[in-house]
Amino acid sequence: MTDQADQSRRNFLYVAAGGMGAVAAGAAVVPFIGSMLPAADTLAASKTEFDVSTVEPGQLVVIQWQGKPVFVVNRTPEFLAQVDGHDDMLKDPNSEAIDEVSAEWMDTPEKRKYRSIKPEYLIVVASCTHLGCIPLFKPTKGRKDWGDSVPEDWPGGWHCPCHGSLYDISARVINGSPAPHNLHLMPYKYLSDTKVLIG
Amino acid sequence: MKTKLFGWIDERTGAEAIIKSQLTEYQVPKNLNYMWNFGSLALLVLVLQILTGIFLAMYYKPSAALTYGGYTVAFDSVERIMRDVNFGWLIRYMHAVGASAFFVVVYMHVGRGLYYGSFKGPRELLWIIGVVILLIMQGAAFFGYLLPWGQMSFWGATVITNLFGALPVIGDFLQQVLRGGFAVSDPTLNRFFSLHYLFPLLLAAIVGGHVHALHVVHSNNPTGLDVHEGKGTIPFHPYYTVKDAFGVGVFLTIYCYIVFFNPQMGGYFIEVDN
Ligand code: HEM
Ligand code: FES
Numbered sequence: 001m002t003d004q005a006d007q008s009r010r011n012f013l014y015v016a017a018g019g020m021g022a023v024a025a026g027a028a029v030v031p032f033i034g035s036m037l038p039a040a041d042t043l044a045a046s047k048t049e050f051d052v053s054t055v056e057p058g059q060l061v062v063i064q065w066q067g068k069p070v071f072v073v074n075r076t077p078e079f080l081a082q083v084d085g086h087d088d089m090l091k092d093p094n095s096e097a098i099d100e101v102s103a104e105w106m107d108t109p110e111k112r113k114y115r116s117i118k119p120e121y122l123i124v125v126a127s128c129t130h131l132g133c134i135p136l137f138k139p140t141k142g143r144k145d146w147g148d149s150v151p152e153d154w155p156g157g158w159h160c161p162c163h164g165s166l167y168d169i170s171a172r173v174i175n176g177s178p179a180p181h182n183l184h185l186m187p188y189k190y191l192s193d194t195k196v197l198i199g
Numbered sequence: 200m201k202t203k204l205f206g207w208i209d210e211r212t213g214a215e216a217i218i219k220s221q222l223t224e225y226q227v228p229k230n231l232n233y234m235w236n237f238g239s240l241a242l243l244v245l246v247l248q249i250l251t252g253i254f255l256a257m258y259y260k261p262s263a264a265l266t267y268g269g270y271t272v273a274f275d276s277v278e279r280i281m282r283d284v285n286f287g288w289l290i291r292y293m294h295a296v297g298a299s300a301f302f303v304v305v306y307m308h309v310g311r312g313l314y315y316g317s318f319k320g321p322r323e324l325l326w327i328i329g330v331v332i333l334l335i336m337q338g339a340a341f342f343g344y345l346l347p348w349g350q351m352s353f354w355g356a357t358v359i360t361n362l363f364g365a366l367p368v369i370g371d372f373l374q375q376v377l378r379g380g381f382a383v384s385d386p387t388l389n390r391f392f393s394l395h396y397l398f399p400l401l402l403a404a405i406v407g408g409h410v411h412a413l414h415v416v417h418s419n420n421p422t423g424l425d426v427h428e429g430k431g432t433i434p435f436h437p438y439y440t441v442k443d444a445f446g447v448g449v450f451l452t453i454y455c456y457i458v459f460f461n462p463q464m465g466g467y468f469i470e471v472d473n
Pocket of ligand 1: 234235236237238239241242245305308309312315317318322325326328329330332333336402406409410413417418419420
């Protein structure tokens with residue numbers, strides 16, 4: 001026996017033991033981070049059914065989908081008429097900037113404009129695309145009902161109270177707003193004439 | 200092999216000297232047997248309990264309010280952890296099995312101290328700190344046991360708080376302070392959760408004092424004679440880091456077997472009623 005340690009053998013054992021330890025620690029992290037992801041019942045609640053016929057003409061209803069607020073508006077013929085005539089004021093009139101503002105059913109210029117499957121029922125995620133506040137519904141044109149909280153040529157739509165973003169009645173963002181995008185759409189489909197499945 | 204960052208920290212904290220004197224070159228008797236592994240195992244289990252507990256607390260709700268199903272918010276939140284939360288079953292079993300394992304390990308640790316006379320001078324304070332640790336552990340485990348708000352939890356807490364009520368003169372007062380009411384009820388559950396979170400953190404601090412007290416007087420050894428004068432000691436690293444790591448491996452093997460294959464231990468680790 002000598003006092004000389006076999007360094008290469010010792011290094012191998014260090015690396016092997018350290019490597020196994022690192023792998024084990026890494027594996028142990030998986031369940032802990034995993035537990036912080038949405039639980040099974042939270043995922044199961046990720047679809048919401050809603051009957052749009054419960055919304056009166058001209059009314060806005062806020063419902064919950066995946067814990068997020070969603071606007072459902074029953075747009076009257078006047079409201080629908082307010083969609084036209086201010087494309088030059090919009091950042092993204094045809095909702096083409098990012099995936100979240102578009103949908104595969106937007107196959108006609110009409111649907112791109114109204115941003116809904118049935119023109120009268122607009123359904124959008126109610127979070128301002130700036131930093132997520134819920135915009136206020138200010139649907140009528142001009143300053144008559146809203147004073148100078150909206151511009152003089154206000155086409156009617158939403159006004160975000162947090163940092164002043166403006167959206168038209170199709171929830172398209174107006175030039176000069178801090179918000180970069182139109183309000184997001186979420187996947188939804190009609191199960192019957194008035195029942196929608198959101199998510 | 201000193202990196203620039205470590206050098207910067209060392210200059211301002213003396214970290215290198217501390218690590219050398221308290222860990223790598225800390226002198227330990229060379230004749231310790233495996234009974235001396237249980238201190239480091241207790242430390243491991245304490246860390247495991249705090250870690251799993253933090254994650255359980257992300258989903259657990261300390262409320263005795265009734266739910267539509269006819270159970271309670273607390274009970275349902277534990278059931279949700281078992282059924283719906285990703286790996287919730289694993290984290291809960293780790294915590295429940297860990298609680299029992301903690302006592303097994305600490306009883307071995309204390310038994311070692313009794314058998315080899317480690318409680319005698321100069322280690323009296325070390326022993327006294329240990330006794331304080333044991334009492335706080337019992338408190339933490341007792342508070343934790345109430346949290347699922349099952350039948351065993353409820354009656355367990357009723358019996359033990361009644362025990363305090365049996366004390367002369369101050370009994371009634373103590374009992375009401377513990378319960379926050381005249382029976383074990385919602386306020387009891389809330390304060391038990393608060394204290395259940397606090398106690399292990401207290402333990403972490405006191406264990407620091409325990410190890411410091413140990414490092415002043417050094418470990419005892421199976422002969423009971425002082426071996427720190429002559430050539431009786433070896434540095435902690437690599438000798439006892441490796442020996443402790445081996446103990447950790449053996450412990451984790453047994454622990455994982457129970458967690459994965461027999462988490463209730465026939466009702467000894469988790470009562471069927473809970
Ligand atoms: C949370 C629980 C505890 C932890 C984490 C802990 C940790 C440790 C550690 C790391 C050591 C050095 C390694 C060893 O000797 O095994 C030690 C030594 C010691 N502990 Fe503890 N301990 C705990 C509970 C207790 C209790 C409840 C007692 C007694 C009532 C106790 C009494 C002692 C004594 C007397 C020593 C010195 C043993 C010797 O040198 O022979 N400990 N402890
Ligand atoms: S969050 Fe709406 S404008 Fe900033």
